[in-house]
Structure formats: C-alpha cells, structure tokens
Amino acid sequence: MxxxxxxxxxxxxxxxxxxxxVEYSLLSPGKRxxxxxxxxxxxxxxxxxxxxxxNACALEMIHxxxxxxxxxxxxxxxxxxxxxxxxxxxxxxxxxxxxxxxxQPMAFESILEGAxxxxxxxxxxxxLAWAAGIQGMVGGQMDDLLEENRAQxxxxxxxxxxxDQESPENxxxxxxxRKTGAMIEASVLLGAIAAGATTECRSALGRYGRGIGIAFxxxxxxxxxxxxxxxxxKATGKDAARGKLTxxxxxxxxxxxxxxKHWVAESLAALEPFGKRAEGxxxxxxxxxxxxx
Amino acid sequence: MxxxxxxxxxxxxxxxxxxxxVEYSLLSPGKRxxxxxxxxxxxxxxxxxxxxxxNACALEMIHxxxxxxxxxxxxxxxxxxxxxxxxxxxxxxxxxxxxxxxxQPMAFESILEGAxxxxxxxxxxxxLAWAAGIQGMVGGQMDDLLEENRAQxxxxxxxxxxxDQESPENxxxxxxxRKTGAMIEASVLLGAIAAGATTECRSALGRYGRGIGIAFxxxxxxxxxxxxxxxxxKATGKDAARGKLTxxxxxxxxxxxxxxKHWVAESLAALEPFGKRAEGxxxxxxxxxxxxx
Numbered sequence: 001m002x003x004x005x006x007x008x009x010x011x012x013x014x015x016x017x018x019x020x021x022v023e024y025s026l027l028s029p030g031k032r033x034x035x036x037x038x039x040x041x042x043x044x045x046x047x048x049x050x051x052x053x054x055n056a057c058a059l060e061m062i063h064x065x066x067x068x069x070x071x072x073x074x075x076x077x078x079x080x081x082x083x084x085x086x087x088x089x090x091x092x093x094x095x096x097x098x099x100x101x102x103x104q105p106m107a108f109e110s111i112l113e114g115a116x117x118x119x120x121x122x123x124x125x126x127x128l129a130w131a132a133g134i135q136g137m138v139g140g141q142m143d144d145l146l147e148e149n150r151a152q153x154x155x156x157x158x159x160x161x162x163x164d165q166e167s168p169e170n171x172x173x174x175x176x177x178r179k180t181g182a183m184i185e186a187s188v189l190l191g192a193i194a195a196g197a198t199t200e201c202r203s204a205l206g207r208y209g210r211g212i213g214i215a216f217x218x219x220x221x222x223x224x225x226x227x228x229x230x231x232x233x234k235a236t237g238k239d240a241a242r243g244k245l246t247x248x249x250x251x252x253x254x255x256x257x258x259x260x261k262h263w264v265a266e267s268l269a270a271l272e273p274f275g276k277r278a279e280g281x282x283x284x285x286x287x288x289x290x291x292x293x
Numbered sequence: 294m295x296x297x298x299x300x301x302x303x304x305x306x307x308x309x310x311x312x313x314x315v316e317y318s319l320l321s322p323g324k325r326x327x328x329x330x331x332x333x334x335x336x337x338x339x340x341x342x343x344x345x346x347x348n349a350c351a352l353e354m355i356h357x358x359x360x361x362x363x364x365x366x367x368x369x370x371x372x373x374x375x376x377x378x379x380x381x382x383x384x385x386x387x388x389x390x391x392x393x394x395x396x397q398p399m400a401f402e403s404i405l406e407g408a409x410x411x412x413x414x415x416x417x418x419x420x421l422a423w424a425a426g427i428q429g430m431v432g433g434q435m436d437d438l439l440e441e442n443r444a445q446x447x448x449x450x451x452x453x454x455x456x457d458q459e460s461p462e463n464x465x466x467x468x469x470x471r472k473t474g475a476m477i478e479a480s481v482l483l484g485a486i487a488a489g490a491t492t493e494c495r496s497a498l499g500r501y502g503r504g505i506g507i508a509f510x511x512x513x514x515x516x517x518x519x520x521x522x523x524x525x526x527k528a529t530g531k532d533a534a535r536g537k538l539t540x541x542x543x544x545x546x547x548x549x550x551x552x553x554k555h556w557v558a559e560s561l562a563a564l565e566p567f568g569k570r571a572e573g574x575x576x577x578x579x580x581x582x583x584x585x586x
Binding site for chain 1 (some may be wrong): 303304305306307308311312315324345356362365367368386387388389390393394395397398399401402405410411414415418419421422423424425427428431432434435436438439499511
C-alpha cells in the first residue's frame with residue numbers, strides 16, 4: 001500500500017506524539033476498501049495501477065481522518081474501532097482532533113506528490129475535495145447527527161433543514177449518498193482519472209461506485225443489527241439505541257437485504273462493457289454483499 | 294473578498310446548520326491578514342491580484358478552520374473569538390468539529406476553482422498542504438499543547454519528543470515557525486505563485502513572510518500579557534495561566550519588543566529589491582508591530 005512510506009516522508013519533522021497517533025489509526029488493520037477500489041478501477045480503465053498509488057493513499061487518509069473524528073466523544077463517542085481502542089481513547093481528545101486534521105492536507109499532498117500530470121492532479125484533488133467536503137462526506141455526517149439529535153438540538157438550528165422536510169426514505173438515501181457514497185464513488189473515479197480514462201468509461205465506473213456505495217451502507221446497517229462486536233471489531237446495536245435512521249429501521253431487514261442485492265446487481269451491470277478486465281471490481285461488489293465485518 | 298460568493302457556490306446542497314456554522318465563523322469580522330498578504334504579494338510580484346483570489350480565500354478558510362478547532366473544549370477551550378461566542382458555544386461541539394473539517398477541502402476547492410494554470414494550482418495546493426499540515430500548523434499546535442500539558446500527559450507520549458530535548462528558546466521558535474509562521478509564509482508564497490513569480494522573487498517574499506510571521510506571534514504574546522479583552526475580542530492573560538511557552542515568558546517583555554522590531558526590520562529589508570511596489574507589504578509589517586488587537 002505504500003502508506004507507511006508516504007507517512008514517513010510527510011511526517012519527517014513532525015511532533016512524535018502526533019505521528020504516533022496518525023500511524024496508530026492509519027496503519028491499523030482495515031479493509032482498505034477505498035484504495036483497493038481506486039487501484040482496481042485504474043486497471044479496469046487500462047491504466048497502470050502504480051500511477052494511481054498517490055490517489056489510493058489519499059483516499060485511505062481521508063477515510064481514516066473521518067473515522068477518528070466520528071469516534072470523538074462529541075460525535076459518535078465510540079471506544080472501539082477495528083478491534084482496538086479508538087484514537088482519542090488510546091491517546092487523548094486533543095491529539096485525536098489534530099491527527100484527523102493532519103490527515104486532510106496529507107491526503108492532498110499524497111495526490112500532489114504522485115505520478116500524475118498536473119491536470120490529472122487537479123482533477124483528482126477536485127474530486128476528492130468535493131467528496132470529502134460539505135456537500136459530500138462531512139455534510140452526510142452532519143445530517144446523520146441531526147437525525148440522531150432532532151429532539152435535543154436547538155430548534156432554530158433545525159427549522160428549514162432539508163432533513164426535516166422529506167420522507168424518512170429520502171432523508172436516509174440523501175444521508176448515505178453523502179456520508180459513505182460520495183467517497184466510494186470518488187475512490188473509483190480517482191482510479192479512472194489516474195488511468196486517463198474517457199468520459200464514457202468514467203461515467204460507467206461512477207455508476208458502479210454509486211451502486212456499491214449504497215449497498216455497502218445497507219450491509220453496514222444490517223451488520224449493526226445482526227452481528228456481534230467480535231465479528232465487526234466495533235460496538236454493535238448502537239445505531240438503533242441512538243435513534244439513527246438506518247435501512248433496516250426504515251425498510252425492515254428483509255427488504256433491506258433485497259435492496260443491497262439490487263444495488264450490487266446494478267453495479268455489476270455497469271461493469272459489463274469492461275468484460276474480463278472488471279473481474280476484480282465485480283468480486284468486490286459481491287464481497288460487499290457477503291461481508292461479515 | 295469574494296468569500297461569501299465562494300461559500301455559496303461550495304455549499305449549495307449542504308446541510309443548513311453546517312453552512313450556518315461555517316458562515317458564522319468564516320464571515321466574522323477578522324483582520325483577513327492572510328488573504329491580504331496573498332493579494333499584496335501577488336501585486337508586488339507584478340501579478341494581477343484577481344488571479345490570486347482563489348488562493349487568498351483558501352488561506353482564510355484554513356485559518357478559520359484552525360481557529361474553530363483550537364477553540365474546542367479539548368484544545369484551548371475558549372468561549373470568545375473576535376468578540377463573539379466561539380463556534381462550539383454558538384452551535385455545539387459536533388457542529389464545530391464538522392465546520393472545521395468542511396473548511397479544509399473547501400480551501401483546496403477554492404484554489405482549484407480559481408483562475409490559475411494547472412501547474413500553478415498544483416504548486417499552490419502543495420504549498421498550502423505543507424503549511425497547514427503535520428509539519429506546519431497542525432504540528433505547531435500539537436507542540437504548543439504538549440508544552441502546556443507536559444506534566445499531566447502520559448509520560449510515554451512525551452519521552453523522546455522533540456519539544457523535550459531542546460532549550461526553551463529553541464522550542465518556542467520551533468513551535469511558532471510551525472503554528473503561525475508556516476501559514477503566514479504560505480500566504481505570501483501563494484500570492485507569488487499566482488503571479489508566476491521567479492524563484493528569486495519568491496525567495497525574497499518568503500523571507501519577508503518568515504520575518505513578519507515571527508513578529509506577529511511575538512506581538513500576539515505581548516498583547517495577551519498587556520492588553521484587555523475589549524481590545525483583542527478574546528480572553529487575555531490565559532497563556533501564562535495555562536503554562537504556555539511565550540516570548541515574554543522566555544525573553545521578558547522588553548527583549549520581546551526588541552525582537553519583534555528586529556524581525557519587522559528583517560522583513561522590510563527583504564522587500565528592498567521591489568522598491569515602491571512593495572509599499573503595501575511594508576505597511577503591513579509596520580502595522581503588525583503597532584497593532585492592538
């Protein structure tokens with residue numbers, strides 16, 4: 001993954017404690033779904049996956065920062081992540097906030113120190129900034145928290161909020177298109193950009209990314225209801241306890257499973273034009289449906 | 294400043310409460326030192342300041358996010374900023390964390406939606422990412438907190454930390470070169486890059502930036518000792534109470550004032566080759582010495 005080498009280069013003269021916190025979180029045993037999607041999308045689009053390495057590491061850095069901040073006491077207040085204490089439990093809250101803050105510019109550095117042309121770098125950075133930003137991932141996290149705290153929060157903050165004016169189905173869809181979907185779609189697109197893919201090819205890969213993004217979230221919600229802490233490496237059953245809007249909560253378990261299958265089938269359909277070259281991406285789509293953690 | 298227009302464009306479909314928190318902080322009455330430095334440096338380097346507008350807004354966005362996060366209860370725990378309640382006091386902690394998180398990618402978007410060539414965008418983003426990152430501003434904030442909490446923190450986190458092995462003078466210099474200095478130097482450089490300035494011209498402007506960066510911090514520390522809350526719009530006298538390493542604390546008030554003067558003189562010397570074109574930057578250097586808030 002080259003994550004460790006990149007980290008070392010970007011952290012040369014940084015405070016040790018902060019580097020330890022970033023390493024602890026970034027190099028923890030995760031699925032690396034986003035970087036893998038990026039590298040496979042690059043190969044599917046007939047690029048050399050080495051070209052996409054800077055982009056792939058950037059995606060994991062943004063994902064990692066979002067986990068560190070989401071786990072904070074003021075946010076989801078989680079003690080466990082990937083089977084280990086969360087960053088603020090292992091270090092302290094200030095260090096965790098700063099570790100997350102440091103990972104954002106590091107992600108952009110990772111793209112900008114990569115092997116792409118300036119215009120491919122610009123496009124990669126734009127795509128990542130949008131997906132990670134206020135209209136993408138961060139916006140989704142805010143909507144998710146607003147759902148949770150609807151009753152407790154100051155009414156003036158909520159009046160006129162989009163999350164209040166729509167049906168639960170629409171609100172749920174909108175939250176997850178932003179919160180998880182945007183970054184998963186961006187993962188595939190950052191691979192396609194690195195490969196110099198045509199607009200047509202990018203749009204097909206984008207459709208694949210949107211499909212698995214929503215399927216991934218549905219399965220995540222199902223795992224929270226059905227799985228155990230040992231399997232997922234994090235606390236389970238917390239979504240319902242918090243009053244989160246979830247797929248099983250809105251649609252029931254059986255229909256949620258059907259929906260996940262539908263979106264995976266939709267993703268696989270998007271891959272058809274690529275034939276055998278898209279085998280890896282196809283396997284990821286199927287894995288998402290069958291994963292247990 | 295075009296800040297508001299940019300915000301509106303970047304926040305079109307974002308959650309209202311989050312947009313309110315970002316607007317509250319970003320559009321609050323600040324000095325806009327970093328954007329002004331950027332635009333003036335661009336003109337000094339014979340560029341059109343309009344070209345640098347995307348870069349200028351990016352600098353204010355990064356600066357604003359750093360203030361929001363520094364004010365959090367787990368960090369400096371401040372209730373007042375620019376004479377108004379801090380973001381987490383006006384909204385809540387989760388919203389403040391997310392508002393800060395959203396401003397980082399927005400800053401990169403601001404550069405990338407600007408008027409520069411792809412390679413000037415890449416260089417601007419690299420310079421900003423470095424200055425805002427783990428070896429720059431965030432690293433400086435970590436060192437600053439470590440100084441404050443030396444006694445309380447877990448010893449294993451501190452053993453071998455750079456801040457422990459050096460003299461107070463060196464530690465103080467290192468903290469502020471990162472914490473304030475890096476972003477002030479980057480402000481000038483982002484203007485120079487936008488102007489397409491020569492290496493020689495950039496290096497002179499960089500020297501100017503480093504000088505006013507350190508002078509700015511010395512005066513900030515002096516104001517915390519000597520000024521009142523009404524003048525600065527934030528709580529004063531808190532540095533000493535927290536055990537922060539400050540210039541007046543290490544060097545005394547009289548020598549600190551001398552040092553600020555020295556660094557402003559050093560900055561003005563760096564501007565000499567630019568003659569009359571650098572008048573604006575020269576005035577800022579003098580203003581930094583004389584400011585009262």
